[in-house]
Amino acid sequence: MLEVKDLHASVGGVEILKGLSLRVKAGEVHAIMGPNGSGKSTLANVLAGNPSYTATSGEVLFEGEDLLTMLPENRARAGLFLCFQHPTEIHGVRLDHFMRASFNSIQKSKGLQEMDVLKFDRFLNEKVGIVEMDRNLTKRSVNEGFSGGEKKRNEILQMAVLAPKLAILDEPDSGLDVDALRTVAEGINQLRSPENAIILVTHYQRILDYVVPDNVHVIINGRIVKSGDKKLALEIEAQGYDELEKSVESLQSSG
Amino acid sequence: MTTTNQVVKDVAKQEYKYGFVTDVESELAPRGLSEDTVRFISAKKNEPEWMLESRLKAYHHFVSLVEKEQLPTWANISYPPIDFQDIIYYAAPKPKETLESLDQIDPEILKTYEKLGIPLEEQKLLAGVAVDAVFDSVSIATTFREELAKQGIIFCSMSEAVQNHPDLIKKYLGSVVPYTDNFYATLNAAVFSDGSFCYIPKGVRCPMELTTYFRINTQGSGQFERTLIIADEGSYVSYLEGCSAPMRDENQLHAAVVELYTADNAEIKYSTIQNWYPGNEEGKGGIYNFVTKRGKCAGRNSKISWTQVETGSAITWKYPSVILQGDNSIGEFYSVALTKGYQQADTGTKMTHLGKNTRSTIIAKGISAGHAQNTYRGLVRVMPKATNAWNFTQCDSLLLGDQCGAHTTPYVEVRNNTAHLEHEAFTSKVSEDQLFYCNQRGISTEEAHALIINGFCKDVFKQLPLEFAVEATRLLEMNLEGTVG
Numbered sequence: 001m002l003e004v005k006d007l008h009a010s011v012g013g014v015e016i017l018k019g020l021s022l023r024v025k026a027g028e029v030h031a032i033m034g035p036n037g038s039g040k041s042t043l044a045n046v047l048a049g050n051p052s053y054t055a056t057s058g059e060v061l062f063e064g065e066d067l068l069t070m071l072p073e074n075r076a077r078a079g080l081f082l083c084f085q086h087p088t089e090i091h092g093v094r095l096d097h098f099m100r101a102s103f104n105s106i107q108k109s110k111g112l113q114e115m116d117v118l119k120f121d122r123f124l125n126e127k128v129g130i131v132e133m134d135r136n137l138t139k140r141s142v143n144e145g146f147s148g149g150e151k152k153r154n155e156i157l158q159m160a161v162l163a164p165k166l167a168i169l170d171e172p173d174s175g176l177d178v179d180a181l182r183t184v185a186e187g188i189n190q191l192r193s194p195e196n197a198i199i200l201v202t203h204y205q206r207i208l209d210y211v212v213p214d215n216v217h218v219i220i221n222g223r224i225v226k227s228g229d230k231k232l233a234l235e236i237e238a239q240g241y242d243e244l245e246k247s248v249e250s251l252q253s254s255g
Numbered sequence: 256m257t258t259t260n261q262v263v264k265d266v267a268k269q270e271y272k273y274g275f276v277t278d279v280e281s282e283l284a285p286r287g288l289s290e291d292t293v294r295f296i297s298a299k300k301n302e303p304e305w306m307l308e309s310r311l312k313a314y315h316h317f318v319s320l321v322e323k324e325q326l327p328t329w330a331n332i333s334y335p336p337i338d339f340q341d342i343i344y345y346a347a348p349k350p351k352e353t354l355e356s357l358d359q360i361d362p363e364i365l366k367t368y369e370k371l372g373i374p375l376e377e378q379k380l381l382a383g384v385a386v387d388a389v390f391d392s393v394s395i396a397t398t399f400r401e402e403l404a405k406q407g408i409i410f411c412s413m414s415e416a417v418q419n420h421p422d423l424i425k426k427y428l429g430s431v432v433p434y435t436d437n438f439y440a441t442l443n444a445a446v447f448s449d450g451s452f453c454y455i456p457k458g459v460r461c462p463m464e465l466t467t468y469f470r471i472n473t474q475g476s477g478q479f480e481r482t483l484i485i486a487d488e489g490s491y492v493s494y495l496e497g498c499s500a501p502m503r504d505e506n507q508l509h510a511a512v513v514e515l516y517t518a519d520n521a522e523i524k525y526s527t528i529q530n531w532y533p534g535n536e537e538g539k540g541g542i543y544n545f546v547t548k549r550g551k552c553a554g555r556n557s558k559i560s561w562t563q564v565e566t567g568s569a570i571t572w573k574y575p576s577v578i579l580q581g582d583n584s585i586g587e588f589y590s591v592a593l594t595k596g597y598q599q600a601d602t603g604t605k606m607t608h609l610g611k612n613t614r615s616t617i618i619a620k621g622i623s624a625g626h627a628q629n630t631y632r633g634l635v636r637v638m639p640k641a642t643n644a645w646n647f648t649q650c651d652s653l654l655l656g657d658q659c660g661a662h663t664t665p666y667v668e669v670r671n672n673t674a675h676l677e678h679e680a681f682t683s684k685v686s687e688d689q690l691f692y693c694n695q696r697g698i699s700t701e702e703a704h705a706l707i708i709n710g711f712c713k714d715v716f717k718q719l720p721l722e723f724a725v726e727a728t729r730l731l732e733m734n735l736e737g738t739v740g
Contacts (some may be wrong), residue, residue: 002267049691049693049694052691072694073697073699073700074695076697082694088686090689090706090710091683091710091711092707092711092713093706093709094710097706097710098693101698102693102697105696105697105699106697141710158696190510
């Protein structure tokens with residue numbers, strides 16, 4: 001489904017990703033772990049087409065298409081979803097209106113039937129249960145005045161509404177207490193299927209207790225330095241990133 | 256960044272869709288302003304002597320203002336001096352006999368209104384909307400008149416009102432906006448040509464929306480219409496005006512006066528959708544919209560509410576105001592002003608609290624794109640006898656791009672310490688983060704702008720009568736159309 005080949009990317013002229021490669025197949029959940037500043041979020045943003053990030057070289061194929069030349073909205077319409085680490089607020093735009101506009105844009109691009117207000121309202125009522133979100137929250141402005149937990153639930157709710165092929169979750173666990181974490185994780189699990197794939201970017205192992213990954217990759221200094229299964233996450237939990245960072249440094253200095 | 260710049264460029268370039276000219280023979284006053292011009296207009300309208308005298312009084316006052324160079328200069332707008340001798344003060348389509356039915360209207364003019372989406376044939380009209388159409392200087396047609404007359408409602412052109420209802424005109428015309436009020440109001444009092452008149456008798460709730468549609472057609476002409484709405488005790492009326500003009504390279508002057516009057520327990524809701532030609536991309540041409548609008552809540556528990564959506568004109572200079580004279584009276588002002596290209600808008604309101612327990616609400620939303628300048632100017636004045644006066648003011652600005660400006664100038668003058676005033680204001684920009692968030696959810700940059708702008712204007716749009724709210728939303732979207740995601 002997704003193939004990243006030797007991807008280099010920079011932010012504000014500083015190179016963050018330095019030759020990252022990754023393959024994700026339908027039905028898989030890949031966890032991307034790494035210390036702060038290693039390039040986890042950069043990967044998520046470059047894949048989604050955030051204009052503040054520049055891919056300088058390398059190639060990304062999404063379902064065989066050249067992803068990097070597509071506009072961000074066309075990536076979304078092709079089935080790529082980014083669960084934002086810090087979702088932005090949009091004053092005056094009601095969340096449910098926003099979600100309907102989003103849903104209908106995607107339907108329209110595929111030549112499918114758009115939903116009217118009433119239909120979408122019923123549709124949304126079914127979906128809010130997945131993240132145990134208060135329906136009244138969807139009548140407020142997008143993310144405005146939402147708590148950290150509410151913002152994350154909102155992101156997962158939108159994922160449920162859009163049912164993307166590939167969901168990239170950028171630290172969906174950051175800032176959540178245990179209960180909220182469990183709710184968000186259960187929401188993600190309900191959306192797993194053999195047809196779609198998930199890239200879960202996280203700093204901590206704990207969400208992986210709930211969302212069990214097929215593959216775990218560790219990014220250090222813009223590259224994947226180690227890949228494995230669920231056990232790798234536990235190792236990191238036990239040892240921290242320091243050990244891995246040291247071994248990477250010695251590898252790089254020895255050339 | 257590039258996408259936003261492109262969008263802003265496109266927003267600024269969006270073309271005006273009502274810019275066509277109607278080919279119709281017109282009868283014009285000689286170019287320029289003199290006592291003879293005033294007499295010409297009055298004679299054309301076959302006016303009684305008292306009306307002519309009142310016009311001449313205003314004319315002489317205007318001459319003295321020009322001599323003393325007392326032109327208004329305080330607004331945040333700039334334009335070359337207007338040559339008042341280079342304007343045609345009266346233009347009427349021929350033939351000019353009194354029209355007995357709609358069949359007698361020049362078919363070219365009917366077509367014009369149809370193109371504008373305002374069919375004048377009654378059977379085609381939306382149920383519940385009566386229309387008065389003003390073409391250049393004269394009222395062309397007033398629909399549903401008989402239906403309204405059954406309830407004692409008078410809805411006709413100002414010219415007819417002068418002939419048929421002189422007592423009401425003598426009593427109320429100029430009672431809210433006297434001829435000495437300001438420069439352009441003085442000019443209007445001297446040369447006003449037509450406009451709408453409306454009287455709602457005691458206890459009557461007007462069963463339909465009343466609408467006046469203003470159209471400037473003749474080249475080099477100004478439009479000086481005069482509107483007067485009187486709501487007698489316990490009555491209610493909702494009134495809407497719409498405006499447009501052909502595209503021309505020179506600037507045209509529109510200096511209207513609107514007066515509203517409410518007696519005890521009466522309510523007037525006045526909505527405007529203003530879409531005068533704004534000038535071209537370089538800022539050439541367009542309408543100068545210098546308008547005086549004021550309402551007087553004369554009676555107890557009466558209410559006047561102004562709602563305006565302003566997308567047109569090269570320059571807008573307009574402050575719909577309310578004098579809160581009756582105890583417990585309420586004044587409201589809801590405004591959306593969209594400026595793009597080289598448009599300038601200096602608009603806001605004045606709320607003057609005279610009576611006890613009077614309340615006013617001001618919600619003003621300014622949107623600027625391109626090189627446009629958008630100023631909110633407001634005055635809340637609480638006079639000594641106005642105990643427990645209450646005001647809430649909110650003025651927000653939204654900027655698209657970095658070459659436009661938003662300015663807020665709220666004045667407050669309180670002479671009674673029981674007054675309660677609240678003020679909120681913020682300026683925001685559509686951020687790259689917001690656009691990317693929308694894009695990531697499949698929403699194009701163009702749709703995202705429309706979504707954010709509609710959200711920004713929501714508080715004002717919900718004040719409009721339903722079908723006009725739809726029209727206003729469409730108008731804003733049309734003004735933003737053609738943007739590339």
